[in-house]
Amino acid sequence: MCGALFWYGERTRGNVRNRAIQYYNCCKGGKVYLPPYEERPEPLKSLARFDSDARTKKFIANIRQYNCLFAFTSMGANIDNAVNDGSGPPLFKICGQVHHRIGSLLPQEGSTPQFLQLYIYDTVNEVENRLRCLNPTKESIQNIDPLIVQELIKMLDEHNPFAKKFRMARDRLSDYEDEDFIIRIVGAREGDPV
Incomplete structure (x- = not known):
């Protein structure tokens, strides 16, 4: 059993x-x-432990913020806030279908890159761009270690098939700036990671 x-x-x-x-x-x-499960790659293997040093404890305490930093899409749904009348614990109620929002591959001029745009646009300043899009309050950014963010970027670039595809799009966009591109992600076949 x-x-x-x-x-x-x-x-x-x-x-x-x-x-x-x-x-x-x-x-x-x-x-x-x-x-x-397959073994987690480093640095996630070392960071996602509950019996370690101060660095990993701080990572675990802020794991939701780190997760948000690397999201490819935003969530779209009709959220019903009427259920939160203050008489009980907060609820998150969704009515209808949940979907993922994927915008343009590049941000509008003057806008901060978000979600999958962070894998394509201005990747020289990627850590700073990710921290800027997290939350405008300084307190939330202070809890995030930029070195961990850099290590996680490297890990995703090496192990995540979607990150690899978007990095490839970045390279193509830089090689052919005047061209229009469409990225199509088709449902994975058996054994195909993407």
Whole structure:
């Protein structure tokens, strides 16, 4: 069996002779096998630990901000805020379909690059651009280590197939500035990472 933990009330049946309790809701009695996760690349492997130094503790404490720094798209949805009347814990209720918003590959003139634009536009100043788009408040930026951001950029460039595609688009745009480009991401075939 897979070793998943269950509540007693989730048992499927028990063996009367040896009093063994059986559960089938996870792996269907060993019929479903999920391969283990691939090992995380560095620096994520070292940073995403809960038993380490001050640097990794600060990373874990600000992991949502770091995650936002590397988002390719923004989320689009019809969010219902009427459920938050102050009488209970805050809720995030979405009505209808959730979708991802992908804008232009390049920001409008005078605008700060955001989301996937950060993988293409002004990558010489990429760390600063990422920090600028995070949040206008200085306090949130102070919690982010620019060296970690630089290490994560390098990791994504080496291991993330989408980052590689957008870096390729950056290179093509710089080689052929007068050309128009369309990036089309087609659903992955089995075994294809993109």
